[in-house]
Amino acid sequence: MVTFGTATAAPGEKDTGRLEVGETRDGSTFGLPVAVVNGVDDGRTLYIQAASDGDELNGVGVIQRTLPQLDPTELSGTILVCGVVNYHAFQVAEHRNPIDDTKMNRAYPGDKTGTSSERIAAATFNAAISADYVLDLHQGSTSQMIDEVRVRCGTRHRLHEECLELAKVFGCGYILDQKGPDGQLARAAPDEGVPTIDPELGGCVGWDEDSIQRGINGVFNVLNYYGFLDGHHDTRPQTRASGFEQYGSPVGGLIDLKPDLGDRVARGETLFEVTDVFGEPKAEITADSSGVFWRARRLPQVATGEYVCSVGTNVDTY
Ligand SMILES: [Zn+2]
Numbered sequence: 001m002v003t004f005g006t007a008t009a010a011p012g013e014k015d016t017g018r019l020e021v022g023e024t025r026d027g028s029t030f031g032l033p034v035a036v037v038n039g040v041d042d043g044r045t046l047y048i049q050a051a052s053d054g055d056e057l058n059g060v061g062v063i064q065r066t067l068p069q070l071d072p073t074e075l076s077g078t079i080l081v082c083g084v085v086n087y088h089a090f091q092v093a094e095h096r097n098p099i100d101d102t103k104m105n106r107a108y109p110g111d112k113t114g115t116s117s118e119r120i121a122a123a124t125f126n127a128a129i130s131a132d133y134v135l136d137l138h139q140g141s142t143s144q145m146i147d148e149v150r151v152r153c154g155t156r157h158r159l160h161e162e163c164l165e166l167a168k169v170f171g172c173g174y175i176l177d178q179k180g181p182d183g184q185l186a187r188a189a190p191d192e193g194v195p196t197i198d199p200e201l202g203g204c205v206g207w208d209e210d211s212i213q214r215g216i217n218g219v220f221n222v223l224n225y226y227g228f229l230d231g232h233h234d235t236r237p238q239t240r241a242s243g244f245e246q247y248g249s250p251v252g253g254l255i256d257l258k259p260d261l262g263d264r265v266a267r268g269e270t271l272f273e274v275t276d277v278f279g280e281p282k283a284e285i286t287a288d289s290s291g292v293f294w295r296a297r298r299l300p301q302v303a304t305g306e307y308v309c310s311v312g313t314n315v316d317t318y
Pocket of ligand 1: 052053056105138139141
């Protein structure tokens with residue numbers, strides 16, 4: 001038997017349930033939606049979670065469409081799934097947990113007697129470190145972003161190679177290989193010896209079908225490559241950035257982005273222009289380094305200093 005929250009499955013079975021983590025403000029108990037797919041044959045364990053940021057729904061789309069396709073009688077090993085991590089943020093379609101105004105992916109490994117976010121982090125971290133591989137499905141929030149996979153443990157981490165391999169197997173096409181901030185699951189779980197990646201499935205309001213499909217392909221690539229399923233997966237070279245430069249606007253106004261997402265940009269190339277409300281040019285911002293046009297804000301209006309776009313730099317093929 002494999003148990004995750006109230007989901008319990010014998011070999012060859014799958015089940016769904018709730019992972020209880022406390023009570024809401026009205027005193028009702030609440031739990032995260034979880035699933036167990038227990039393969040008929042022994043094997044490794046994969047943990048997948050989505051909506052760690054409450055407005056990042058593409059990962060939920062991946063889980064929703066992947067789970068019905070998983071047949072435990074054809075599976076070796078076990079898949080543990082948490083479909084919605086940031087319960088409170090998901091309810092109100094926000095990024096951060098409104099109970100403590102915290103970003104969940106800064107709260108790992110969590111604390112089971114701590115804040116709301118720390119308790120949820122601790123509950124899901126337990127499942128993550130019981131696994132052999134972890135996929136923490138994210139996206140570039142509601143901005144526009146390429147589909148990519150983040151390796152966050154840092155190049156000097158003892159699990160760097162394993163995390164990078166997992167990212168290459170997932171196979172979005174792009175990898176950002178850069179040590180992340182403290183509190184990320186993709187940093188905390190490798191410290192416990194579990195290769196972990198943070199697939200970033202585009203960026204949108206609601207669902208993006210192309211990004212969801214790329215995420216589903218990524219999950220099946222992992223299942224085939226690591227022997228959960230009988231299928232075969234050959235890894236393909238990925239475009240890897242190890243630097244990430246963010247650009248803000250030096251003036252207020254309306255932006256006009258020049259490159260498209262995924263375009264190669266040269267040093268000195270124009271990234272965006274800012275005009276005033278009446279169409280008069282105010283500023284033209286160029287790239288400090290060459291790289292890949294990675295992410296951009298969705299709305300055109302900006303204040304001085306406000307985020308506009310990002311370029312992945314130090315690009316190679318891995
Ligand atoms: Zn996220």
